Amino acid sequence: MFEKDSFERQFTDMIHDGFIFIDTMGIIQIYNSKAKEIFGIDYKPEYSHSSGKIEKGDIVIIADSCIGKDDGGLSPESLKYIGIRNSNIKTGDAIVAVGSYCDDRRLVPKYVYSSSDRLHDKLELEGMYHGIHISSSIDFENGIVAVTAGQDTYKIEFVKCIGHMVVLDAATKKMKFYQTKGYTARGEDINALLKGKEFRSKGNDTELFDVIGKNVFEIHNGNSTIKEFYEAAVGNDIRYTDEYKEINGRPTICSLHPVDKNGKRTGAVLIIKDISEIKKIISERDEALQNLFRMERKLSDEEATEKLLPDLAGDSREITNVKRLALKAAKSNSTVLILGESGTGKSMLAKAIHENSSYCNNPFIAVNCSSIPETLLESELFGYEGGAFTGAKTGGKIGLFEAAQNGTLFLDEIGEISMSLQSKLLQVLQDKSYYKVGSKDIKRIDARIIVATNRNLEEEVQKGRFREDLYYRINVFPIWMPPLRERREDIYSLVRNILPRVCERTGCGDKGISGEALRLLYSYDYPGNVRELENILERAVNMAEGKTIFSSHLAVKRNRQQNKAGAKGLRKLKEIINDAEKEAIEEAIAANNGDYKSAIMALDIGKTAFYEKVKKHNIII
Numbered sequence: 001m002f003e004k005d006s007f008e009r010q011f012t013d014m015i016h017d018g019f020i021f022i023d024t025m026g027i028i029q030i031y032n033s034k035a036k037e038i039f040g041i042d043y044k045p046e047y048s049h050s051s052g053k054i055e056k057g058d059i060v061i062i063a064d065s066c067i068g069k070d071d072g073g074l075s076p077e078s079l080k081y082i083g084i085r086n087s088n089i090k091t092g093d094a095i096v097a098v099g100s101y102c103d104d105r106r107l108v109p110k111y112v113y114s115s116s117d118r119l120h121d122k123l124e125l126e127g128m129y130h131g132i133h134i135s136s137s138i139d140f141e142n143g144i145v146a147v148t149a150g151q152d153t154y155k156i157e158f159v160k161c162i163g164h165m166v167v168l169d170a171a172t173k174k175m176k177f178y179q180t181k182g183y184t185a186r187g188e189d190i191n192a193l194l195k196g197k198e199f200r201s202k203g204n205d206t207e208l209f210d211v212i213g214k215n216v217f218e219i220h221n222g223n224s225t226i227k228e229f230y231e232a233a234v235g236n237d238i239r240y241t242d243e244y245k246e247i248n249g250r251p252t253i254c255s256l257h258p259v260d261k262n263g264k265r266t267g268a269v270l271i272i273k274d275i276s277e278i279k280k281i282i283s284e285r286d287e288a289l290q291n292l293f294r295m296e297r298k299l300s301d302e303e304a305t306e307k308l309l310p311d312l313a314g315d316s317r318e319i320t321n322v323k324r325l326a327l328k329a330a331k332s333n334s335t336v337l338i339l340g341e342s343g344t345g346k347s348m349l350a351k352a353i354h355e356n357s358s359y360c361n362n363p364f365i366a367v368n369c370s371s372i373p374e375t376l377l378e379s380e381l382f383g384y385e386g387g388a389f390t391g392a393k394t395g396g397k398i399g400l401f402e403a404a405q406n407g408t409l410f411l412d413e414i415g416e417i418s419m420s421l422q423s424k425l426l427q428v429l430q431d432k433s434y435y436k437v438g439s440k441d442i443k444r445i446d447a448r449i450i451v452a453t454n455r456n457l458e459e460e461v462q463k464g465r466f467r468e469d470l471y472y473r474i475n476v477f478p479i480w481m482p483p484l485r486e487r488r489e490d491i492y493s494l495v496r497n498i499l500p501r502v503c504e505r506t507g508c509g510d511k512g513i514s515g516e517a518l519r520l521l522y523s524y525d526y527p528g529n530v531r532e533l534e535n536i537l538e539r540a541v542n543m544a545e546g547k548t549i550f551s552s553h554l555a556v557k558r559n560r561q562q563n564k565a566g567a568k569g570l571r572k573l574k575e576i577i578n579d580a581e582k583e584a585i586e587e588a589i590a591a592n593n594g595d596y597k598s599a600i601m602a603l604d605i606g607k608t609a610f611y612e613k614v615k616k617h618n619i620i621i
């Protein structure tokens with residue numbers, strides 16, 4: 001229809017978009033330069049090679065981001081051509097591999113693969129193979145697939161999926177084929193080549209690859225866009241403008257126009273805008289936005305935990321997690337079970353949950369189950385009617401459940417209650433109702449229940465000391481408070497939070513703490529957790545006469561390392577003297593309320609010697 005160098009052809013080459021015209025037989029009549037560029041036809045690559053086919057013993061290097069879904073059509077089974085027979089490799093997996101083609105010398109292939117459900121930034125294989133340095137990598141984040149053989153690297157950019165392959169000649173180890181963009185149009189998909197199809201030459205050796213006169217399905221795999229294109233060309237009334245379409249695995253924006261002459265269909269035109277670059281930018285932007293969103297959410301999460309649980313000091317990963325869970329628990333009305341060693345802050349957390357819940361304007365009633373005698377606990381919890389038992393108040397008594405109505409009832413040390421009370425509690429939690437002792441009137445529970453224990457309840461259940469059904473009933477929303485020794489980084493913020501409180505409580509005036517003392521606090525193991533830290537600080541505040549707490553004011557055993565050395569009894573005399581010297585200086589400073597002149601006099605040493613020793617022992621003054 002068109003002359004080879006016709007005016008129309010030259011004209012369409014000037015268009016910035018890809019322009020393809022096919023006739024009513026699906027034969028390509030115009031295929032402008034931009035279309036060739038988009039689909040890698042007439043692409044002038046860096047490296048040249050002649051035409052040929054993969055032969056026995058050739059080294060084949062593959063990097064496939066999504067087996068079976070790339071446009072190279074690689075299947076897990078076809079990997080057998082390079083010696084990979086692994087039934088765990090599935091369609092959709094990513095693989096980087098090197099192997100010898102149809103090799104009966106049994107050269108073992110090397111490969112790394114990753115299932116599609118695993119998130120990865122990069123998949124990489126690197127090493128010597130058959131005397132040549134090979135690397136094959138897929139950079140998912142930047143959309144680059146690269147194969148290096150010796151000094152030469154062959155890269156292809158991709159948007160969604162890609163199948164890349166480089167072949168080295170068995171004898172010379174020189175590159176004899178490599179994949180570049182446009183391989184679908186050239187009909188050089190990996191699978192076909194592995195099955196023995198010939199490849200075309202490239203670079204300086206590129207044979208004239210004229211698509212004019214070829215059927216459109218020869219050049220483009222028959223996806224729905226090309227099918228529609230053909231349908232429009234043969235007479236169907238399909239047309240669209242600027243629609244997102246994929247052709248040969250490349251994202252494009254297409255416009256389809258049927259072409260009629262004298263009322264008769266003569267073919268169709270497909271105009272293509274290459275948007276792979278834009279798509280990449282968009283996906284990068286989307287990813288950046290997602291990261292930003294994630295960061296913002298994390299920050300606002302952290303801000304929220306700080307704002308809503310201000311009394312709960314600590315910013316370690318462990319305590320932050322506890323705070324996050326606590327805020328979630330506060331939003332639900334399920335029973336919360338707080339577990340953890342004594343003194344870790346379970347009661348404090350229960351209060352914080354209450355304060356952040358919808359029950360916050362109503363009472364928070366805390367009851368330590370171990371501190372109330374067993375005989376009284378039932379009547380304390382449920383209350384009693386006047387005259388219910390000998391010694392009962394005449395007017396009866398409101399129980400803690402009733403007192404906590406519409407608020408929160410915190411049952412601390414739940415692991416301590418007797419088996420008979422456990423059954424009653426189970427009933428109450430199940431039925432959400434109870435009877436006052438000596439009453440036949442049913443009472444409804446509208447309080448939120450939080451329970452806590454420092455016992456290992458699972459172990460208690462196994463030993464028959466705690467009812468299994470009650471354990472399951474209260475274990476709805478468990479929160480584990482980690483011991484302080486497992487979150488030492490909280491010590492600083494705990495001291496900052498607790499010290500002013502302790503100073504106020506003891507009426508000793510504001511006091512600070514020396515770096516040395518902080519370091520000592522940091523090195524201690526705290527079997528009694530935060531409560532023990534609080535007690536240590538309280539004692540120190542009372543001991544320190546000046547404004548600063550020094551390590552000599554802290555009633556803690558020596559630090560972990562020193563404990564260990566001490567336990568072995570292997571400390572050298574020099575070390576002992578050294579420690580004693582340090583302690584003496586600290587004590588002198590503390591005893592003189594931080595007044596160095598007096599400390600120097602008390603120690604009866606020279607000023608220079610004093611400052612030298614202070615420096616040597618790293619004493620903060």
Ligand SMILES: Nc1ncnc2c1ncn2[C@@H]1O[C@H](COP(=O)(O)OP(=O)(O)OP(=O)(O)O)[C@@H](O)[C@H]1O
Nearest residue numbers: 311312313341342343344345346347348454530531
């Ligand atoms: N994160 C924290 N921030 C500030 N103070 C804390 C923190 N955790 C615990 N404390 C303080 O430590 C002390 C012990 O806390 P709490 O009574 O809540 O511990 P507990 O785990 O309930 O102890 P027990 O198991 O013995 O009942 C309290 O005085 C509390 O104020």
